Amino acid sequence: xxxxxxNELGSIQVMNEVIATLAGSSALECYGLVGxxxxxxxxxxxxxLLGRExxxxxxxxxxxxxxxxxxxxxxxxxxxxxxxxxQNVQAKVKYVMNEVVGLQVNAxxxxxxxxxxx
Numbered sequence: 001x002x003x004x005x006x007n008e009l010g011s012i013q014v015m016n017e018v019i020a021t022l023a024g025s026s027a028l029e030c031y032g033l034v035g036x037x038x039x040x041x042x043x044x045x046x047x048x049l050l051g052r053e054x055x056x057x058x059x060x061x062x063x064x065x066x067x068x069x070x071x072x073x074x075x076x077x078x079x080x081x082x083x084x085x086x087q088n089v090q091a092k093v094k095y096v097m098n099e100v101v102g103l104q105v106n107a108x109x110x111x112x113x114x115x116x117x118x
Contacts, residue, residue: 003063005102014101016063020056023070023108026096030088032080037073037113069107070097075114086110 002013024036036058060071070093076085090108097105 003061003068003101003103007102012102014103016061017056019061019070019097019101019103020059022096022100023061023072023093024056024059026092027072027074027089030085030092032077032085033089034075034077034116037075067106068103069109070105071109071111073111073113075116076112078115078117082112082115086112 002015003019005012005014027033028035038057058073060073062069062071072089072093074086074089076082089110093108094105097103
């Protein structure tokens with residue numbers, strides 16, 4: 001279901017896949033993030049690291065009534081403080097969604113799927 005943004009000139013429909021790709025790309029710009037993890041596949045206790053072409057597989061966009069929530073499944077770098085990395089990713093994704101898309105995001109949920117040596 002596309003997200004509709006209305007302004008004085010009309011309306012814009014943005015597909016969830018676009019939101020997911022933008023959220024994944026903006027998250028990768030944060031220090032301490034190795035990459036995105038698949039939200040569905042968890043093999044042998046090891047998270048699968050996704051490439052840049054599959055960023056949206058590690059992001060889930062939910063729209064319920066007037067609320068928009070984004071879930072990010074990430075892998076952090078060894079030696080970084082996980083809580084700080086997660087907070088930076090939340091802030092960056094929320095900022096990009098607001099400034100680039102004009103979409104008010106109510107929540108950015110972070111799920112750390114693993115830690116890797118960068």
